[in-house]
Amino acid sequence: MDYQAGTGPACIAKVTYGFGESPRSFRVPAAPAMRLSRLPVGIRARLLLFGLLPAAVLLAWILTMNHLRTRHTLLTLGREILLDRVQAIAADIDRDALEAVTAARTMAQAAETGLFGRRAESLRLTREVLEANPRFFAAYYGYEPDADGGDAAAADAAATSPAAAPVRDALPREALDQSGRFIPYWFRDPADPAQIRLRQLSDFDGLYYDGCRRRLADPTATDKAMVTEPYLYDNLALMVEHTYPITVAGRFVGVAGVDRSLDEVFKRLQTVKQLQRAEGWNVELFLVSQQGRLIAATTRGPNDADLRTLPVADSPHGRLLQDFHRAVTTDRVVDAADPVTGKPCIYAAARLPTGQWTVMLQARQSDILDRVRGPLIMAATAAAAGLAGVLGLLAWLATSLTRRISRAVETAQRVAQGDLTGTIDVRGGDETGQLLRNLAAMTTNLKGIVSQVKRSSIELNASSRQLATAGRQQESAIASLGASTSEAAVASRQITATGKQLLGTMGEVANLAVETADLADAGRGDLVEVGETMAHLESSTTEFASRLAAIRQRAEDINMVITTITKVADQTNLLSINAAIEAEKAGEYGQGFIVVAREIRRLADQTAVATLDIERLIEQMQQAVNTGVVEMERFAAEVQAGVGRVAGISGQFAQVIDKVHGLSGRFEVVKEGMQTQAAGAEQITEALVTLTDGSRTAAEALSEFKSAAHHMEHAVDGLTETVSRFRID
Template identity: 40%
Template sequence: MEHQRIPFHKGLRGKMLLYTILPISILLITINGLTLSKLFSVLRADNEELLAMRVKNIADEVEKENLEAITTVKVMALAEENGLFGKREESKAFARQVLDEFPQFTGAYFGYEPNADQDDQQYLSSVGNRVEGLGPSGRFIPYWFRDHKDNTTIRINPLEDMETSLYYDGVRKKFLSGSEEKYMVTEPYVYEGKMIVEQTFPITKGGKFVGIAGVDVALGDLDTFFDDLKSRWDAEILAISRLGKIISATSDAGLKTRPVGETVYADIVDDVMRQDGRPVAWTDPVTGEALFLAGTRVPTGDWKIILQVPQSKVMTPIWRSLTNAILLSVIGGAVTIALLVYVANSVTRGINDAVAASMQVATGDLAVRLPERTTDDETGLLLTTVGEMAKSLAAVVGKVKEATVRLTSTATELSAASREQDRTISSFGESTSRISAAVNEITATSQELFHTVSQVTDAANGTAGLADEGRVGIERMGTAMGQLVEATRSVSSKLGVIRDKAERIDVVVTTISKVSEQTNMLSVNAAIEAEKAGVHGTGFLVVSREIRRMADQTAVATLDIERMVQEMRAAVSAGVMEMDKFTVTVREGVDEIERISHQLEQIISQVHDVSGRIESVNEGMSAQSRGATDIRDAMHQLTDGAKQSAASLAEVQKAGRHVQAAVESLRGTVARFKVST
């Protein structure tokens, strides 16, 4: 009988590899793709968070230094307000002591309003030639500062440009405008070879502005701090003032004091600051280098801090991690496929040997040489059974040959029975082999499907949990939006109160204007009467002129107040309108959140329904796996039945001993069998 060759894709080995490697490969590729995508997102988010944390740490350090300076000048101002004001020598010594105690300050000073303590002329007369820290009229404006050539030398000069500079005039205007923020942090500028900023605080007596207390801070320490961070982090740092001037730049020291609008950062600064720490991708228009920029604000002084890092520095570790993960995935997949190929070869090798032996027996050659049994599974048992069957057949044929001398009367019947029995046993052996192979394939496939469905069940349960968490988050968001609506209502009502008070101020201003006009008229009448009185009315004429001048100044100030009140009313009205628009927008957001929450409820319900159905499928696959096991046990029972059939054949042979008539015919029949000696 010729060995029939089965095509690879129809054979047991081909089916095992096709139905296991292909699904597992697809599953591994899908899982690895999702895992790598998630890993990329997590790694990038971690690096972006690191950049945000670093720029916030820088801002915190700068804020700490600014707050220290602001706290110092506030203490100086409070000392003046609580007994030191007017004590010029003690105040001068106090400012000098501040400079001695704080080496990070490059200057410390007080600046009084002209004759604020009613002592300008008297003090100027008392000090003689020692006019350090005084204006020409005796105004108290001492400024202690460190010499830029020798930092240990401290000198004193009077303050300069007070009426036009932010450090004095800016603080005064802030105080008079009623701003809650009393302090002033000026723009950076170069003074005696050092880049400095001034930080000042108003001095008040009885609610009236009488002067300032201030310190100067050199920015050299800030440059040193930034340069140290640059060397450690391999990053560039940019500091920008409230009005857009560059305070410090590690990439180019020549950028200091330049407006940021005149640099390559002009178009990107606002985008970076809107992200509040989150990195923004940007390409340097000059060098073409791809960068990440992260920025945040320093509350005291309203400075901006921007951290600049090359994208390659951030992305290279991410790509390296992804490459390692991909390499491990490929190695794991290759090992898995190799194990599957090894298992398939191990299973089919024994079955192929059993098939070859069965075909050899079918051709009449009972000298079968089977390999030794190396496994204890069904294939090993099948190979052993085929070998035992061949041996049994060889023994039967031998006994038949020995008994041919006595087979005479029933030769024809026994020959026919033997041939039929031989065909039956051969067919049974082939059927048993095919059924056993099919049962093994069904068992393996059922187990694989069972594991797959179990994984799908776990994924469905995880999805249901995530959906529940999402619903809770939506509910919290809805509550927060409701609170935001209430907050906007409160702000709108407070703006309305401010508008009412502005209208009352307008009425008071009108009254003051009328009083000023009447005062002016009275001063004119008084001047006329003084002229009539001649020499005796000269003093009265001077008084009337001063009264008229004060009335004019009052009228001018009243017009300024009226203008500011009108601007404030316009701003408050615009704020009320914007708050109303914002309230409408927030309410629309609340409605949208409620709609999304309803949709999420439907999604959660469907996810739980799918999870229940998958559980039913899982139970069905478990039952199918148990059924395959039962079929395999039944095959063992069939094998035992084959052994019983062999025993029955022996009984037939025993009955053939009485057959003696067809000895020669039986000998010819059994001659085709080859039995090993």
């Protein structure tokens, strides 16, 4: 039996019986009453905290996401609008450049279609073009030297005519150089633009003239018009030149051109800027030439410096201008900070088809975002007002809930102190009213439980004493049973030990018998192999004798061949002698035959000697072979006798092996019987040990049972004392 006790407002005493019964437990109220402590943060504060904080966070998140989404949408839309506007501005500016290029092209086409060489009319046309276009600063023709063949005549006429002569009678000296080359340059007086003056063209190595000639010769240049880089004219005015080549019969003969003042371009950019500002866009414009110089800008550099004609790399916006100027296409938008003010801006650019100028437009991001800043502030204000209303509603709800919960807490504290008397106000249909009704029902049930526990504690006290007496009687019986089983277990262990010794001895004998049988089997196998070897040796000996006989027969055949060779050698010797005799008869004509006969006789003698040696060796070999045949026949007979003896020994050894195998089987039967006996003795010992352990376990369980009964008595006493503290009347 196991007993556990706890402490607290309502501790649990758990009693476990070790005889197959299920655990039983009962609650015992703790002796000291504990007062429920209040939480540091009340329900009202938590309701406000957990209601207001998530709402505020959610509202802030919604406003932030709305602001970011609106900002992104506005910036995206602003980039698209900015790109459209810069393209429209580029088209507007390009119209002015196209107008100048068109005027230059018209003048060149007029010269090509019959006006070339008619210098007075060309001079008048140039002035009329300048007078008709107030935005032009100058208009001019420039012929190649003596291109029309009239340089000399024009020079003579200009030299003999007075300076005040009419233009129709003779060309002014200002329209010609010293050689009479036609190079009139009509321009507006920078001090008084209403005054138009005439002077000679100069700097023919510049882009307006030499560059135009090179462009005409370039087969890859589709547009033959030339728009030059901005330059300072006589330190008085900044301008850009627009020229077009004059060709006659496919030959370059000069240029026609007009100049535009950069002041006019700047005024045009300022006009565009004012129009954009009227529409709510505070922008800055930059116009860059094809060679990377600033033509005009609506803003000024540091220290109010003029940016016109400045290389873009030297301007404050050089990096952005270079990126757009070098790009193949400009249909993109770049976000970057203004290098002068540091404010975030959006930049877009477009390429002018005429002259390949680049116009860049700068707009501040704040100008775009300011359009929705007011609506966003109004939305944030409305959200804050809604949050204040939610806060007030939560405060009213928290006050209503905490008032009823406080009554429930007071009732719980009274019950915790043991006071089960009094009544509880259970009015209300919400969850707090249900909580108060449940507390009232709990108090009523607790009264009944306390009364029942008081009656049951008396009965439990008597039962615990009876259990203690029965435990003492069971303890003596279990002690006697344990002693008897211990003696029987000792005797059984001795029997088991003896059986194990006999079993080990029989195992050794059986192993020896098995080893003997294995050795006998191995010996029989070796004898079989010896018999097979002897039989193989006998057959090999017979085969060897037959081969020796064959060798002897071959030797006899060789003797016959040697005899034939000997006879041939004798005949050859006789023939050589006869040949020598016949050669002697022939005299000096037979000397050669004598030498041949001598060599043949010598070879015949050597053959005879060799055949005698071979015959002697063959005779020796025949003698050796005959001796080997006799020896092999005698050895074969001995081998046959050995085979017979081996067969007899093998039969006797087989009988011994059979006897050994039979003895090994009997040993196995005896060993199995000893194993069965030893296993039975071990089972008896294990049963006695189990019985002893059971007796010991029963004694321990009985001891626990006595201890539990003792604790039960104390627990019943404590329960009686604790229950007596509750007031139910």
